[in-house]
Amino acid sequence: MRCAVVVAAVAWSSPAARAQSAGDATTAAAKPIPRNLDGTISFAGTKDDIGNWQGPPGTSLANNVFEDALEPNRLNLPTNLSISDVPFQPWARALYDLRQRSFTKDDPHTRCKPSGGARLFHTPYGFEILQLADTQEIMFLPVGSPHSWRVVHMDGRPLPENPTPSWYGTSVGRWEGDTLVIETVGFNERFWISREGVPHTAQLRTTERLSRPRFDMLRYEITIDDPGAYTKPWSGGWNIPWGAGTEPFDYLCQDNNLDPARMVGPSR
Secondary structure, eight states: OHHHHHHHHHHHTSHHHHHHHHHHHHHHHHSOOOBOTTSOBOOSOOSSSOEEEOOOTTOOSEEOSSTTSSOOOTTOOTTOEEGGGSOBOHHHHHHHHHHHHTTTTTOGGGGTOOOOGGGGGGOTTOEEEEEETTTTEEEEEESSSSSOOEEEEOSOOOOOSSOOOBSSOEEEEEEETTEEEEEEEOBOSSSOSSTTOOOOOTTOEEEEEEEEEETTEEEEEEEEEOTTTBSSOEEEEEEEEEEETOOOOOOOOOTTOOOHHHHTOTTO
16 A cells, blocks of 8 residues: 555656646636626536535635744735734734634634635635626535525625624625625624634624636635724635635534544644
């Protein structure tokens, strides 16, 4: 078995394998970006190109100061900040630091809670985006979540003035050219905005921008406006790859889920 693994590794690292991989990536990037009947960009696959978006779990809204806490966002998007540049209020920075020192062991996601905000876009096992013309809605279906989904209203309604707090908030969207712009209010405080655990309050308002610059890439950007936790709005984001041939599966998250490394820290 050990020999087989070595042989496979050598084969994968061979020039022929690397050339084939590069060729596949070039082919995917050259594919035309699909559009819906109304001319808007489609965020789905096609009948010949089945797949879904694979949110990269190692990305973060701001590069982390704690060694080995999380892999930094290596894509160097213009909106991505160093954690030292995030305009934390003192209490929010202290809470963020505590979450890092404890290896993010209190992450609600590991306890089967829905992932609001940017967290949905780097949750494991990917997600699908459904654009429903008949109901004028866009739905986000994350695989690695407790059978939950997020709805964005595209019928021109305004944001509610006094929304009932919820995991995903209340979202309305619009198109700016080929970019989908989503504004959301009405979040509860029971989830983490992103995997590294930047805090938020019920005053959180987000503006997200999604575009598809290539067939095999989704660009995700978010602006966080939360006067309860930050001194001014700030932004982050990452690129999300297309997972060719992948489809959602029935992901089960149990209330008694045991994830020692993330729930009690690396020392245990």
